[in-house]
Amino acid sequence: MIILAATPIGNLGDASRRLIEALESATVVAAEDTRTTQRLLAALGVANRPRLLALHDHNEKDRAPEIVELARESDVLVLSDAGMPTVSDPGYGLVAAAAAAGVTVTAIPGPSAVLTALAVSGLPTDRFTFEGFTPRKQGERLSAFRTLANEQRTMVFFEAPSRVAATLADMAAVFGDERAAAVCRELTKLHEEVVRGPLAELATWASGGVRGELVIVVGGAAAQEVAFPDAVTQVLEQVRAGTRLKDAAAEVSAHTGHSSRELYQSALARRANPDGS
Structure with a gap:
């Protein structure tokens, strides 16, 4: 079978016993970055050295059939650099190919930057939507935000530190200066920080520069904002x-x-x- 395994998003203490056991017994691991997986094995004290196959955005379409065939004979462990494979990471194409071929897919659940940020944001968690990374170009970013302007569910975004100030400013321009939001930085790591406030204030805060892995959580639109x-x-x-x-x-x-x-x-x-x- 194919086993999707969640890895720590920062704190190695979040590695589950099931993950460690799977790493200790794995014969084949499909990894987003094989170097990251090698470091994870060493950091967790896993002596096993499975066969490592690179599975990333640029080769997933071509490599998926090979991995599916391998999974007919033995278990294949699938890892992304952090968090759950397929969630803004490689793996979706592989899972789709495995399902089409009748190969079993299961998961070892664990850390998720999306759910962690949502939980600590202080914004409604009963209904939410994950929007992944925002577009790099401002025009495309603004257009994407306009399609979400009336979204009532809490929205979760990934963003790079170099673009977070511009993204927050664009969000304020489309969603409104006073829309509630939170920027979650370095989740589960030593310098974890959650900054909450209206989008305009967060854009000003970020203009001085922000470092680390980031998740932006934005409150949904009020129900009657649409005439x-x-x-x-x-x-x-x-x-x-x-x-x-x-x-x-x-x-x-x-x-x-x-x-x-x-x-x-x-x-x-x-x-x-x-x-x-």
């Missing part, structure tokens, strides 16, 4: 994109707080009379 006519327009846009009217109304209702039934009826009326006459 009803605009919500109806959103429903019709989804319908034009191929979504059933009933499903589109339900989706927009979930994000705006407007009645699904009223959105459905208004969208029907606007479709029947698009010029408003």
